[in-house]
Amino acid sequence: MNSRLTVKQINGDCQEILRCFYIDSEFLDPIDEIIEKIAKNTKEPISSPFGVYRDDDIVSFFTLESSNPNVQMIDDFVGSYWLDSFFITKHYRGRGLAKTIFLEIINNVKVYFPHATSLNLTVNFRNKIAKKIYQDCGVLDTGMIYRGGPAGPQHIYSISI
Numbered sequence: 001m002n003s004r005l006t007v008k009q010i011n012g013d014c015q016e017i018l019r020c021f022y023i024d025s026e027f028l029d030p031i032d033e034i035i036e037k038i039a040k041n042t043k044e045p046i047s048s049p050f051g052v053y054r055d056d057d058i059v060s061f062f063t064l065e066s067s068n069p070n071v072q073m074i075d076d077f078v079g080s081y082w083l084d085s086f087f088i089t090k091h092y093r094g095r096g097l098a099k100t101i102f103l104e105i106i107n108n109v110k111v112y113f114p115h116a117t118s119l120n121l122t123v124n125f126r127n128k129i130a131k132k133i134y135q136d137c138g139v140l141d142t143g144m145i146y147r148g149g150p151a152g153p154q155h156i157y158s159i160s161i
């Protein structure tokens with residue numbers, strides 16, 4: 001499986017992909033918000049959509065953002081990119097692929113954004129599966145917390161790349 005995974009930037013409209021493969025989860029923004037955010041792509045923060053593919057099949061969707069407007073910019077975050085809207089499509093969920101997919105995402109940040117120095121993300125306190133995946137892949141808890149999300153407080157995690 002690993003050797004056949006490819007990360008590709010989604011150029012153009014990704015509405016159709018999202019409408020087909022989006023997973024309804026309390027830990028994701030509503031689909032229309034994700035679509036709207038990507039549509040504003042030319043303004044800061046840049047939100048670039050990506051797919052992780054196995055051959056022609058989409059296995060996972062995520063965005064990389066040039067900054068996070070919800071989090072106060074501190075020196076530690078200069079040069080950071082933010083992972084957002086990350087999910088594994090229904091067909092591929094629960095198969096033990098999440099760590100492989102997430103490591104593939106980390107490996108590709110610098111491919112698309114060579115000046116990136118770290119990858120940050122926010123993860124809901126209650127999202128035990130996601131927290132375990134990130135921690136197992138070497139992502140560190142910064143100790144900072146984002147409290148503004150509708151689903152409850154989120155840890156801010158970060159990994160140097």
Ligand SMILES: CC(C)(COP(=O)(O)OP(=O)(O)OC[C@H]1O[C@@H](n2cnc3c(N)ncnc32)[C@H](O)[C@@H]1OP(=O)(O)O)[C@@H](O)C(=O)NCCC(=O)NCCS
Binds near residue numbers: 025086087089096098
């Ligand atoms: C979070 C998500 C990406 C994980 O993908 P997945 O395919 O379900 O995960 P996997 O099958 O690879 O399992 C990952 C780990 O969690 C464990 N796990 C899976 N389901 C579990 C459950 N219900 N309870 C406890 N552990 C569980 C697995 O055993 C595995 O650990 P291991 O690799 O040490 O064996 C996926 O569930 C998803 O898209 N969720 C909705 C959106 C989301 O929460 N995104 C993250 C936002 S920060």
